[in-house]
Amino acid sequence: MTKQTKTELKTVLLTGFEPFGGESINPSWQAVKQLHGQSINDHQVECVELPCEFGRSLEHLYQAIEKHQPSLVLCIGQAGGRSHISIERIAINIDDARIADNAGNQPVDITIIDDAPAAYFAKLPIKTMYKGLLEAGIPVEVSNTAGTYVCNHVMFGLLDYIARHFGENEESIQGGFIHIPFLPEQAVHHSGAPSMSQTTVVAALKLLIKNGLSSGPDLKVAAGTTH
């Protein structure tokens, strides 16, 4: 690593969530916290645990962005039932909660940010990140929905923040959302549910950060779905 002063050191902001939905752990925070303080491609990784709450999760995220001035923000969340690492392509401007969040709120069909567009695409080279995991032998998919719960809420809020604060200079910051499977110890309690070991998830996050920081145009690799 080249010598840098504290203020020169670039940062990556990585967030995970606290547990929700009856789980005692959240695999996103379990994995994210392993990377706190590590250096990846001359960036220092800063990790923050977000509350699983509409509204307050974004307050915490915005505070962390203002504090750390990251060049890349990756928010990580649990997708119980999915088997592959999911790189989210898009966030949509709506909350529609099947279950209450950790503060007891359950918004149904509420616009997240009133004067914002219907959706934002991830500000990430998602296909470069996708191909990086494929080549490393880690199960990965591009997902076209982050749901309508707190994960999508955070992804939408993050991308709205970037759009509003970085105007013409948008190359200075990237951001998006990654969903990860249950940990094995969670899947034990969910009949037939897939899982992924923390070792694999942490290896995936490192590669996603590395490739998420890459400059240049994204790869063109088919990774869509017919429905």
Next chain:
Amino acid sequence: MTKQTKTELKTVLLTGFEPFGGESINPSWQAVKQLHGQSINDHQVECVELPCEFGRSLEHLYQAIEKHQPSLVLCIGQAGGRSHISIERIAINIDDARIADNAGNQPVDITIIDDAPAAYFAKLPIKTMYKGLLEAGIPVEVSNTAGTYVCNHVMFGLLDYIARHFGENEESIQGGFIHIPFLPEQAVHHSGAPSMSQTTVVAALKLLIKNGLSSGPDLKVAAGTTH
């Protein structure tokens, strides 16, 4: 039906697709064509089969809209592997084809319409339509992704057309997309794939049209997903 002149009769435009992906039939057109010429809530149903092709599918759709001047457009497509009727909530401005369309084209990460937004929400009372099927005992879900293939392409093009042509007077037209499962005779060839009988699908489409024509604000019924 009350007596009406030709020009007074309101219409619903229902579209299905031709077969794709190695199938010999497409359940969307098989069901849609059963409703051609029928009258539902004082609207006559006009049915059109769209080619499973990027670009040309929208040309056919726009011609049909101009010809029939419908007050409701429902485009129906096959979602092989899904078990429930899916009311699509949103269409996104990207083509990412895993397989070539019926003209041999396979766009990857191509913006559908350059000066359009990232996404459009369905212009439909989706929760009213959802609740209508629930109460009729027909398996239904609200889906937050129509994929990135021709179905999403058509849904996005439809909603863009409505946004551009109906400006302030948007109440005069509604539109959106419905995905349906395989027919049983298709599922025979797909190990473990769910299916839905044509009788059930046709009954669902009638209810979706009826409730899609309803005026007034949409219901607030939770039907989101956590991821």
Next chain:
Amino acid sequence: MTKQTKTELKTVLLTGFEPFGGESINPSWQAVKQLHGQSINDHQVECVELPCEFGRSLEHLYQAIEKHQPSLVLCIGQAGGRSHISIERIAINIDDARIADNAGNQPVDITIIDDAPAAYFAKLPIKTMYKGLLEAGIPVEVSNTAGTYVCNHVMFGLLDYIARHFGENEESIQGGFIHIPFLPEQAVHHSGAPSMSQTTVVAALKLLIKNGLSSGPDLKVAAGTTH
């Protein structure tokens, strides 16, 4: 139908179950009762609803066999979560209940019949029956497990009864078990669960009876699983 006296008329015994596991209906009895009194291949169909209880279900089954002296016994049960009609290949000599039966009993790892073998193969031309549904366009599979609950209990008890009572003359009676999916109105309450319409199930049962009555050796059609 040729003229026959009462005693000459051959019968098929078809059984369904009462609801269990929190459901208000059981699709097996809903379908089975449609066929009561019908004539298929010169056999009259007699239908009986079995209690969803270990032990007592078999008492009812044995009484019905003794009363009707059927040449074919098909027991039908609900397999919520399966998408295809399942022709069961084998029943095993064990009860292992995840949930209590309708009488509140929950046997765990209890041998069903002490001096019986570990398993009985269905006494049915299962591949002839399988091919018949395939050709009719009805989703079907050969299943290698009927579970360890009341369905397997009834299938095992049926085949043990046949083995003990028909000795050398086994050609005079056939028997086995068929699992069917949820009805659509049940799947409404089970997110993502497949279903099959009653019309399709009843058509399937007629074909299964017809082909189950066929004489001659069974077809050799691959329908196994790798695990």
Next chain:
Amino acid sequence: MTKQTKTELKTVLLTGFEPFGGESINPSWQAVKQLHGQSINDHQVECVELPCEFGRSLEHLYQAIEKHQPSLVLCIGQAGGRSHISIERIAINIDDARIADNAGNQPVDITIIDDAPAAYFAKLPIKTMYKGLLEAGIPVEVSNTAGTYVCNHVMFGLLDYIARHFGENEESIQGGFIHIPFLPEQAVHHSGAPSMSQTTVVAALKLLIKNGLSSGPDLKVAAGTTH
């Protein structure tokens, strides 16, 4: 480990399979070979790779049993698509191959051993082994079918060998079959397929061996299925 002469040392025989079905590796052999030569509960682990062939797989297994005189035989196989470690409860006396084996043979509805019973229950304390993995946080299930391919063929042949060779003295040997998921690097090529890391599988195998060697009656823990 206490001092023992060569002939006194007890052994566990662990088998995995060579790749099949288009895969370049088989996770069963990848995991099994990690344990070769290790000592678990005063037993030395001997590992053998079996060909994925009807018939010849059993010849190799029988040779290995005769050579190593194991007190426990665990055969391990790949169950692509399953998400949990599966402890197989029963093996059935039939081959029904959907795809040809590695020698090009595809038996359909062929009895494996003519004068053998319809099925054998695993000669293992399956619930003790099941509970051991549950408590270690490793996803596990009791499976009631090992399929009708080479895995079931080997399990049936193993249990038949034990039944024929150990008569009254059956306590001297235990045996059964374990199915494991794809490795992550395999799941990369199977859209949506679950996987399990080799580290987790190897940890599971160690626990399964340890608990498989336990004496005393098996635990009574419900782990059945309704179908």
